[in-house]
Amino acid sequence: MTTPDTGGPSHPARLPVEVRRSARRKRTVSADIRDGVLRVSIPGHFSPGQERQWVERMVERMSAKYLARPVVDEGGAAPALHRRARSLAQQYLGGRGVPATIGWVTNQNTRWASATPAHRSIRLSHRLQGMPEWVVDYVILHEMAHLIEPSHSPAFWELLDAYPSTGTAKAYLDGAAFAAHRNLTGAPEEF
Incomplete structure (x- = not known):
């Protein structure tokens, strides 16, 4: 019922x-x-x-x-992020998964983002800022898919099938995480 x-x-x-x-x-x-x-x-x-x-x-x-707990956007970009999320949801998720709140946070250093389905909120790590837009779009879509399907079940991954850059974005983030974990800056070491 x-x-x-x-x-x-x-x-x-x-x-x-x-x-x-x-x-x-x-x-x-x-x-x-x-x-x-x-x-x-x-x-x-x-x-x-x-x-x-x-x-x-x-x-x-x-x-x-x-x-009862609203999520506060630390970066002041919530309206732009919310418009971006709505646009991505329309284009790739059939209009579903739009968060009530979405914002940049500085207290997520081990995750790229997180979602709380109960709040319908998404928090994006400040470490994503400066990455290519298609990578950030993937992360937003990934978290919006969690608002629809909380687990990483086959149904969850089917939600992301429509986004053409899913595989490439995941590889990009894996590479960035690998480099960050090893304190690699991209500059060659001096001999």
Whole structure:
């Protein structure tokens, strides 16, 4: 059962809710977010009142955990990045995966970027700045694909099939990571 939640003054960004009943589940209730939907799993024997109570409790819990924290763009380029993300989503993802927030951050030194599907947010490492646009576009598309499919499953990689520079961009980033890990600057060593 999926119920849209339009939110309200205290929860403007609530996600649609899908309730999953399980005969095998006896007492536990769990919740996760997948593809922009909050899935609440409950025991099959719960009454409608218990279902409402637990769904409300899990929506509150997940909202407090994931939807209350905005991501701040450290570089001031959020509007341009958001336009770029929307354009890439239209061109390669059928309009899906557009983040609510996207921005440059300086605290990601071991990753090129990260996405939080629950927030629909994307953070790009400042280390990408100065790289070719087609590489940065790949990273943005990669993270937007995570907003649709959180894992690196075959379905995730199918989302990136339409982008013609996926393989080349991955190789470029692998080379950049290799060089950075070994403190290579590109200048030849003196003998």
